[in-house]
Amino acid sequence: MLTRAESVQGLKDLRQHLWERWWLPHADTLARTRLEKLHAQGAMPRIALVKQDCNEDLYCCTRGTPLAEMLRSTLLRSGPVALFTQFRTQFVLVRAEEDPECAIWKEKARDLRWCPEEWFRSFQDRVPGRDYGQTEFAVSVEDVDWSAFDLVISVDVAVPARITRRFPQVVWAYYVREVKAPSYRVSLQTLLPGQDLFLKQNFAPRFRRGNAAHVVDFPYHFHYHGVFLDAFQEDASLWCGDADKAGIFLEHHMRAALSDKELTVLERFGPVYSTHHAAVRHDEVAGKAVPVTTMEPEVLAQLHAARYFVKMGGRNVFGTAMVEAIACGAVALGDPHRLSHRFLYSRVLSAESFAALVDRLERLEAEPTLLAAARARQRALVDHLCFRRPALELVDACQKVRARRH
Template sequence: MTTPKIALVKQEVYQDLYVCPTSEKDAGNILFSSQGRVGPIGLMAELDADFYIVHEEPQWETQIYRKVIPHLAKHLYLLKTQTLDKLPGQEFKRPGSPHANGDFAVSCYAVDWGAYDIVISINVSLPTRLIRQYPHTLFAYMIGEANMATRTARFGYDVTLNQLARGIVAERCGAVDFPYTFVSGDTLERLLAAKLGRPSKSRGVFMEINSTRERPVTRVPEHFRPLVEEAGQEVLLHRQLIAENLESIYDAKYFIKMGGRTIRGNSVAEAISLGTLAIMNRDEVIHKELITDACNVKTMDEAVALVRRLETDPAEYARLLDEQRQNLTRLFFHLPLKSLANCLKDKRRRNRPAPYNAVSRVLDHLAFIKGLHF
């Protein structure tokens, strides 16, 4: 499969992902500039994609972000001139860049989107009228929060990315399985090794942040104590700065989630890509496919027993980690990329954008008024 030319786009009012100029081509620098999550860094690290921050536009479809996280919506304009930790209620955050989104934002009208095969927008960054001018480019959007606007591609876009990774390959434009954390089995490990200039220490247990309610996390919760007292493991805690947090996971040998709320599983994908074995109850993660059978534990006692066994059997540890890596590469990289390639072929075979008329606009407006769960 020929590697498509891809652009990733976010608005200057988006509260996550990278804060850097388009001229930045070092994927490690891009990753460490994130305001929070790892996101689809595989686009830049593996596929040499370009990354853009664009100015907020006034069209109604580009204002979808206001519906995504309503409690923050009235403050997000501040990201044009300030960092995330300056927003009310976000003071505990530690964004990876000292710059505001707006420092690097460009006009979406100043970019030749026709130079790309695929353009992926976080939320709806580009106006419908603009993208309709590029009939040979595949335009996809991914709403920043999962489960929103995932059933039907709207706003004149060709594809909606649903943040799932079920192994379903799309054959034509529409809804597509594509995870927020788009990485291969060793993408993050290679980036961290290059940035740190050393291999992983491969010791201790990193506790997934949602195993506790404490924010920021400052202490090992009581239910994780058996890992220390019975398995002899140091427990590493979540850190607010993305570079420091990824380094902690990179240096850990095990990544364990136990108790707390159900998670989507982006952190699990990150851990595996960093070369850290993920252990948890499969019922507590939406991306169930990441937790292979041998690492699916229901109690802390089971987790402790597994860690103790693997400490005496390095070959089995290596086998289980390799199994998770292969699984991640297939579900979080190869198959989503294949889906986008199929959608691109579908659009170019039709040689025109999908129909978008007055009825389409009315339906999108109605969906916008009702909310994004459509």
């Protein structure tokens, strides 16, 4: 007899299956058609993606830097790449302002106790592994003509209310990058000063709507399958068909925890790749580690070459790396209990132990049709939930903000 927990999970699985089988194809066709129409009409909004010079993530370059070079300049993650491949978007790096609404970054020091404030400020003077700081490319918020954009998206609030109120024709939106930060919880209920929309980062199917009117489900990893092929069009090393993919790309925390014996077992399935933290370089001048990012040419090529991406063990994660891997063409496997968006793991891709992982890999290798079906499912989910649906919901939310003003 099933336990109550097993019965509840069974109902969730059935609901998810019906949503994928009947609703997703219909909804995605409508979304695709509407996006194509917006492109054809030249109606895609002009967007600025903005970050402060004390932000230890995303790009470090001047406005107008070519897309491939901009992505290579990232300090850590690839970020919402589809904003640049599918919208008319520019990246703007600004100097940190002292207005209270622009101090979300301080919560990482004060409330989350990641590092002292000085650690974040030090990125203004020197980026680890580079001979320059972000201030070299940053501009004052006073010197940007924000009227050139229809929508401005801040990674944490980067443009203060005293500036945003001067441009009532612009829609102002923001991420709180760290979902554990107090400002994230506050923003689910009410907007920070000077802002119109809060980008929540979630991308799961919704069976009950619960967002406030100002909240948009819009992933930080705004990706679709093939997004990096669009971004790095001249990089032939990324063009690897599904039939030619081989091996496994391991989430870096998992790679660190593997024994030599376990690694040898995985090598039966092809090359084993990772951004394993033991390979992190160290900047003696800055006194900081220099992380290996997935936007480095060799690592991005490995992601596109790998047949599988695996996350097991270690801390729970949001799923950014997994979505990025699926966008690169890999099939993601692992422990769903370590993932916020566990629906991406079907039963054949779920493994809570190393022995189960090996069993799943052996079965997928032995049954090409099963592998193809698992691959198609994950790509369909990422394309819809991490790109097409949030793209249209952002466009619609901007239109509603403008309608309220008029």
